[in-house]
Amino acid sequence: MIASLIGNRVTLREMKEMDWNDVHSYASLPTVCKYQPWGPNSEEDSREFVQQVIADSNEIPRSRYVFAVIVEGKLIGSGEINIQDFIDRKGEIGYIMHPAFWGLGYATEVARILIEFGFTQLNLHRISATCDPRNIGSVKVLEKAGMIREGTIRDDFLIHNGWRDSHLYGILEHEWLEKLSSR
Numbered sequence: 001m002i003a004s005l006i007g008n009r010v011t012l013r014e015m016k017e018m019d020w021n022d023v024h025s026y027a028s029l030p031t032v033c034k035y036q037p038w039g040p041n042s043e044e045d046s047r048e049f050v051q052q053v054i055a056d057s058n059e060i061p062r063s064r065y066v067f068a069v070i071v072e073g074k075l076i077g078s079g080e081i082n083i084q085d086f087i088d089r090k091g092e093i094g095y096i097m098h099p100a101f102w103g104l105g106y107a108t109e110v111a112r113i114l115i116e117f118g119f120t121q122l123n124l125h126r127i128s129a130t131c132d133p134r135n136i137g138s139v140k141v142l143e144k145a146g147m148i149r150e151g152t153i154r155d156d157f158l159i160h161n162g163w164r165d166s167h168l169y170g171i172l173e174h175e176w177l178e179k180l181s182s183r
């Protein structure tokens with residue numbers, strides 16, 4: 001169990017079984033899943049998602065960290081970092097917010113917290129993320145969090161309306177440290 005990660009406005013804490021209902025309030029919406037290879041979730045999907053997150057948090061070694069995003073005591077989304085490779089110290093981040101809270105800077109704060117956690121506590125050397133090129137909100141989040149676009153993966157996922165490309169973003173440990181010291 002990781003202690004909560006505290007930002008200026010958001011707190012990231014580990015998921016609990018009872019969170020499935022709040023997760024379902026956004027994961028069941030077509031607008032949230034528009035560019036995703038999953039969803040919209042049934043209640044069963046959202047329950048299973050939270051159960052899997054909790055099961056994965058107990059794996060040793062642990063490679064998956066999914067946090068509930070809390071603002072003013074309310075769960076408004078989730079943020080995730082996965083260790084893809086322990087030898088080469090590579091990880092990947094992702095995030096989802098309830099549409100009622102879009103455009104307020106929360107996902108950008110979540111991405112920054114996940115990146116800091118990955119470099120300072122998970123000992124990563126490289127952190128990546130992918131997003132649909134049409135997902136302007138996510139492109140902005142990744143660029144504001146200091147990630148660099150490295151290329152575009154063609155036909156990366158088969159989603160509800162056809163094959164989906166992905167922009168690949170990355171940030172290296174030394175780039176993150178340089179950005180920190182220039183702030």
Ligand SMILES: CC(C)(COP(=O)(O)OP(=O)(O)OC[C@H]1O[C@@H](n2cnc3c(N)ncnc32)[C@H](O)[C@@H]1OP(=O)(O)O)[C@@H](O)C(=O)NCCC(=O)NCCS
Binds near residue numbers: 097107
């Ligand atoms: C992508 C997503 C996480 C952005 O969350 P958010 O909390 O609104 O992000 P921020 O407020 O930090 O926004 C960053 C920028 O994107 C803009 N933005 C957010 N949502 C947008 C949208 N739907 N369309 C266009 N721009 C959008 C914000 O206005 C902001 O712009 P600015 O920097 O010019 O002010 C959110 O839309 C979401 O959960 N989408 C569904 C799931 C998803 O796509 N997850 C990402 C998977 S790669």
